[in-house]
Amino acid sequence: xxxxERIEKVxxxxxxxxxxxxxxxxxxxxxxxxxxVLRTCEAAGVLNIDxxxxxxxxxxxxxxxxxxxxxxxxxxxxxxxxxxxxLKDLGFKIAVTYIGEDxxxxxxxxxxxxxxxxxxxxxxxxxxxxxxxxxxxxxxxMVGMVRSLNLSVSVGIILYEAFHQRWCKGLYSKRxxxxxxxxxxxxxxxxxx
Numbered sequence: 536x537x538x539x540e541r542i543e544k545v546x547x548x549x550x551x552x553x554x555x556x557x558x559x560x561x562x563x564x565x566x567x568x569x570x571x572v573l574r575t576c577e578a579a580g581v582l583n584i585d586x587x588x589x590x591x592x593x594x595x596x597x598x599x600x601x602x603x604x605x606x607x608x609x610x611x612x613x614x615x616x617x618x619x620x621x622l623k624d625l626g627f628k629i630a631v632t633y634i635g636e637d638x639x640x641x642x643x644x645x646x647x648x649x650x651x652x653x654x655x656x657x658x659x660x661x662x663x664x665x666x667x668x669x670x671x672x673x674x675x676x677m678v679g680m681v682r683s684l685n686l687s688v689s690v691g692i693i694l695y696e697a698f699h700q701r702w703c704k705g706l707y708s709k710r711x712x713x714x715x716x717x718x719x720x721x722x723x724x725x726x727x728x
Contacts, residue, residue, distance in 0.1 A: 537725050545724050548606070549717055550710040552582040555649035556697055557627065558690065559585040561615060561665055562656040570603070571687035572654075577603035579698045580707065582720075585610045585651065587618050606724065619653070619668040627651045631661045631669040632689060634682055638674035646697035647704045657686055 537545075558576050563569045563586070576584055584607050612618035619629055630644060631653040644650075653669075655661035660683075666672065675684060675692055684692070701707060710717065 542725065545721060549712060549720055549724070551580040551707050552712055552720075553580050553701060553706065554582050554711055554716065555627070556581055556646065556701065557583045557585055557622065557651040558694065559587065559618060559622075559651050559653040559665075561587045561653060561661055562589065562659075563654075563686065565657050565686070568657060568686040572690045573603040573607060575687065575691045575694060577606050579694050581607070581694070582712075583608045583610060585612065585618050585622070587612045587615050589613060605727070608720075615662055615664040615668075619651070619665060622651045623668060625649075628670045629653060629665075629668045630671045630673050631655075631665050632674065632693070633661060633666065633669075633672035634674055635672065638672040641673040641675055641693050642696055644671050644673065646700045647706060650697070652693060652697070654686060654690055 558572070558581055560569065560572065563572075573584065586609060588611065610618075612621075622629065627649045629651050630641075632641075632655065652673075653661055653665050655665065673693070675689060677684070683689075712720070
């Protein structure tokens with residue numbers, strides 16, 4: 536039976552969850568990166584992680600994630616079109632990380648609206664299909680010889696800009712989940728099967 540402290544913590548953490556801020560991972564292969572991303576998402580109050588994998592593969596390493604995945608809702612898709620098409624239908628804006636010249640500074644968009652941020656795999660970045668769904672192509676400025684950052688570092692930088700904007704707007708000060716969503720995750724977290 537959960538303690539009173541555990542029940543209060545679950546209620547408090549659920550009240551911070553941001554159902555309209557989603558992270559999309561497209562064809563991620565590196566176990567360390569994947570779970571470092573999950574850990575960062577959980578810490579920032581993200582609820583939904585959308586995982587696109589044509590090979591039905593998502594590397595699991597609990598030592599790295601510190602079991603963050605048990606506090607997240609992982610949604611799996613076999614194609615980019617399926618995932619991003621569904622998110623568009625649900626009213627989400629799509630921001631894809633991109634290192635091309637026509638990408639804008641990642642801080643120049645409003646992360647307080649319903650938004651899904653797409654990160655591509657470690658070697659190739661986002662796909663052309665993901666770019667075709669993009670409302671924005673965003674980039675983190677870099678002035679060194681290396682043209683890209685580690686996936687988990689990129690997620691951390693951009694996600695915490697979203698966190699900052701949402702915190703300043705008061706989106707973490709009130710419960711954002713519907714009663715149905717809140718109760719579903721309350722039961723799942725307190726009484727896992």
